[in-house]
Amino acid sequence: MSPVRIAIKGLRSRALSSVVTAGSMALSVCLLLLVWAFKSEAERSFASADGGFDAVLGPRGSKLQIVLNALYHLDESPGLLKRSDYEQIKGHPAVAAAYPIAVGDNYQGIRLVGTVPEYLSDHKYRADEGFELSGDGRVFASDKLEAVVGGMAAKRLGLTVGDTFHPYHGLQYEPSARHEELYTVVGVLELTGTPADRVIWIPVTGIQNMEGHAAAAADSVSAVLVKFHPGARTAGFQLNMLYNRQGDRLTLAWPASQSVLRLFEKLSWFDLALRAIAVLVALIAAAGVMATLYNAMSERRRDIALWRALGARRRVVFGIATMESLGISVAGLVGGVALYLVFGYFAAEFVREQAGVSLGLLAPNAAFWAVPVGVLTIGFLAGLAPAFKAYSVDVTKDLL
Helix, strand or coil: CCHHHHHHHHHHHCHHHHHHHHHHHHHHHHHHHHHHHHHHHHHHHHHHCCCCCCEEEEECCCHHHHHHHHCCCCCCCCCCEEHHHHHHHHCCCCEEEEEEEEEEEEECCEEEEEECHHHHHHCEEECCEECCECCCCCCCCCCCCEEEECHHHHHHHCCCCCCEECCEECCCCCHHHECCCCEEEEEEECCCCCHHHHCEEEEHHHHHCCCCCCHHHHHEECEEEEEECCCCCCHHHHHHHHHHHHCCCEEEECCCCHHHHHHHHHCHHHHHHHHHHHHHHHHHHHHHHHHHHHHHHHHCHHHHHHHHHCCCCHHHHHHHHHHHHHHHHHHHHHHHHHHHHHHHHHHHHHHHHHHCCCCCCCCCCCHHHHHHHHHHHHHHHHCHHHHHHHHCCCHHHHCC
């Protein structure tokens, strides 16, 4: 019988303990991949989902809140800007484009975002990719009660071109807070993999002049999305000095995605804690492998002595123990990757639903080679003590 078949037979004879130990390994692999690979992909995806903008101008306050509100549509606006502030930054020589954003209403929990038609018709949200409308849709007119619905929002609400709806006041759906204005859907955006997919776009004047809004809102916006000229290398520094250093009324979040990345950095301690827990689980599983195989080798001393008497060399016997240990590790590794794909899929769908950001579960990442190498190394080391136990069996003594 070959050493491989002997190792497989040994694992089968201890099926329950092998499965439990491999399951522990699988949990540690899954946790490590979720914490390491998933977090790295989340950082990359959030950074690349900045909508193609270099900066966001908002009222004086938290840069993170300004970015989450204007770019990711996840937070409330910290205040309002005057229209003159929008006109000022739009006219800056270093600014290629500036689009106003106004928020404050929803439809069945889906946020309404007011902007200008040029944002949807002219802006490139990623490299050379601009917004596209499905079917016979078109961009709304700036002076009409018309709406363009993001791809995810349209699917969730069941809205198509020609449908109508009444907005509701506030960012949370409250049936009693319905506005009288009736909007007509004139377009549905193709999916972009950005937060733009999960909102309803209407003219900025629609938010400003919505019935029930304060009079001050008619000449105000929530934020301004800013794109610099490609050659304006010092634009960010100039505007940062103008608004953040010298001014005391407005805040420029620049670079646009940096605030979100700083949030991930602040949570790095939690990331390290979860990684440590995952490694600890793997080490406990490895200790279980070592203990199980060590006891098994003690119980099989006579069998091992018989193999030796029949011509099996010491290194073959040594290899059987290490193969059993590696077999459990490989099973745990495969199971862990499977668990990662299952849990990662649901986690990615949750992030996509909540933030409109698409995550690639198998995007290139150091975790996909480091975790397998680490697990297999731990498995091999766990098999060394049982292997030496088998290696040291005395044929003449244990056959008597």
